[in-house]
Amino acid sequence: MTSTLKGITLKGSAELVAEFFSFGINSILYQRGIYPPETFTRVTHYDMSLQLTTDSKLKNYLTNVVTQLKEWLFECTVQKLVLVITCLETNEVLERWQFDIECDKSAKESSAPREKSIKTIQDEIRSVIRQITATVTFLPLLETPCSFDLLIYTDKDLAVPEKWEISGPQIIDQSEEVRLRSFTTSIHKVNSMVAYKRTDSV
């Protein structure tokens, strides 16, 4: 996305972050093999090649989540987005990709756009996605069939929309945590981290 707009507004920032999540989640699903690789197709974005799913049900689900997330980013009520990977046989949580979102609420009051070039933001996002791809090398293999879920941590006094329900945090029992890079649009700051279940070496 090459925008010729100068400066970042709250709406623009929400869109950038939602877009990042859309591509990032697809990347993680492809890298971790949650869905078969043949169900993904390659696209170019952020000056790099990324994988997007072609599965219609999955696409539908992701669109629903990202649209709601965009709304909440605009209202600055969202605190975290978590991608939880669960083993279907044992119902244990094996991996947790957590993205903390810090919103500068002063951008809600003043509508003056912030000075930050889109190119810088895209460079930052690119390095985050690259790092996510690189972390896969040291994560333990997912040998059993797994499924994923997206959890969103929001402010408590928010109204729960239709089709959404309250869930537990689905924290991993005995986990190792790794902090990854972060990027900021000068209105929203996204910190990434991954937690995985410790494998007892045999």
Place this chain on the structure above:
Amino acid sequence: NMDLEDDTTVLTTLKSFNSFISHTEPPQRLSEQSAGIGNLQSQYKRSMELLEAADRVRSKNRYLQLDQEKKQMELSHKRARFELEKTASDSARDLEHEVDRNQDLLGRIKKLEERETGAAKNLSEQVEANRALRKNLESLNKKLEEQDTKVNTANQTISSLKDEIRELKQKIQNQSSTISTQSLENQELQEQLDLQRRKYQEVSQLCQSFQAAQSSCSEHIIKIKELERRLALQEQDVAIVESVKSEVAKVPDLEKELKRLREDNAFLRESRENCSLLKEEVEGLRRKLERMAKTKEELVNMELEKEVKKPEDLSREVIQIQQREIALKEQNYTLNSRVRSVERSQSELRAELSQQRSKTLEEQKKREAQDSLVRRLQKRVLLLTKERDGMRAILESYDTELAPTEYSPQLSKRLREAEDVLQKTQNHNAEMEVRVLTHMHKLCVHIFFRQKIEDLEAERQRLEEQNNILEMRLERHNLQGDYDPVKTRVLHLKMNPTTVAKQQRQQEVEALREEVTRLRELVRSLQDGGALVHSQDDSSMHTPNLGLSLPPSKEVLDLRKQMESSELRNQRLKEVFQRKIQEFRTVCYVLTGYQMDITTENQYRLTSVYAEHMDDSLLFKKGSNGSMQLMETEFSKTLGEMVALHLHHQKSIPAFLSAVTLDLFSRQTTI
């Protein structure tokens, strides 16, 4: 007692006197006649004696009386004295009482005097107050009068001002009339002003148009200049282009030269490298050569030396070398010992140095203590000198003022001065004490605060560490995904891939379970169905359970019937065969006299009908070529002759068997 004694002595003396007298009378009667003269003398003596005795008695009596009187007088004296003393003490007491009363009265008098003085003071004060009040009153009265005069003057001024006001009003009226005339004039002037303004606007418009025309003119001029400039530039460009063209024509030649030069350059560089390499090689070879020459020389020398040297020389050399070695060792030893001694001395010096340092520190401390003592003593000396000076001054004042004037007021004055000095010193003392106390207090407070500060620092460090630990814990929890339920909520879509996958899995599992149960039933029914071949009803009953897996057709029923019939046939055949075999065996046994059993494959056991023991049996084995051979048994061992004869010699088993039968029969019948 004295009186009694006196009385008793008086009485006794009287008694004695009386007795004496009585004594003297009888002897007078007896000796009256015998000694008339002598009696007179004796009587005279006796009377003289008696007189003397009486005098004596009288004197004694008188003495006693006097004595008694004296004693009485003494007694009365004592009593009088006693009473006097009593009266004296009483009077003394009275005197004391009077004195006390006097003092009380004096004190009362003093108090009364003081009260009087106080009252007098009060009175004087009151009088002064009274005077002051009177003065106040007078001053207030004066003020009142002044204010009255002021009021009067004010009234006068008011009236004057009112007159002025009237005059001013008249003036105002005059001026208003002048104003109206002037306003009319103003209006006229304004109309003229408007006319002038309109004219001015027209003129300004004309001016503007004129200026616009001028500006357009200037713009045109500028444009013309620019165009001229551009033209000049273009002419320059044309010239440049022509020169560039000529240069471009030269370019291919230049390129060729450049290539050639580059090749030359590369070649030269290579040759230079080769040159440098060759130089290095040359250097290396030269060095080698030198070394070789050296070694050659050395070798030559060595050979020469070897030739020259004889064993003696060698031994001499060896000895020399050894001596050298010894010398060197000695040097080494001396050096080592020197080093050790030096080290020892160094350590000793260090110890001394430390000792000296400690001593100096002690000396310094002592000196400091002494200094402080000195200072304290100096201060004391100062104080004492001051005291002495004061006393001296007092004494001097005493001395100077003693002679001419009175004494007591001086004394009282000096007393007062001394008291003042004492008071001052006491105050000074008190102040110093207070200062010292405050200093001590401050020190204590200081120390206390320092202690507090240290404690607080330690507390702060501890809290900082705790804070760090808690922050780390918090960070860890945040990384793991922990959240504060008061502020945060976790949401997800109801239809999310995990729930969908779980549901699918559940459904699969259910389906699998159902299939498993169904297959089990099928297997069971197959097993049961195989046994029940006879009844069609049963098979028809089973068909609903088997479902689609078995065709409930006629073929199955026919096949089942066939199977059943063939099985029956089998059964019958088995029975028949069994019977026949049994018959045949019994016939064999009866006719041949041997019961033949097959023990194992190709082994036949024969038991004779006339066997003496149950276990007596012959064992025959069928060989690979078909021939029968007798195996050894207990029984066959007893038939050695017959074996030898019939089997080995005659080679006939039937003969052998018959022989055995006959032998056994003969044995039986004889018994």
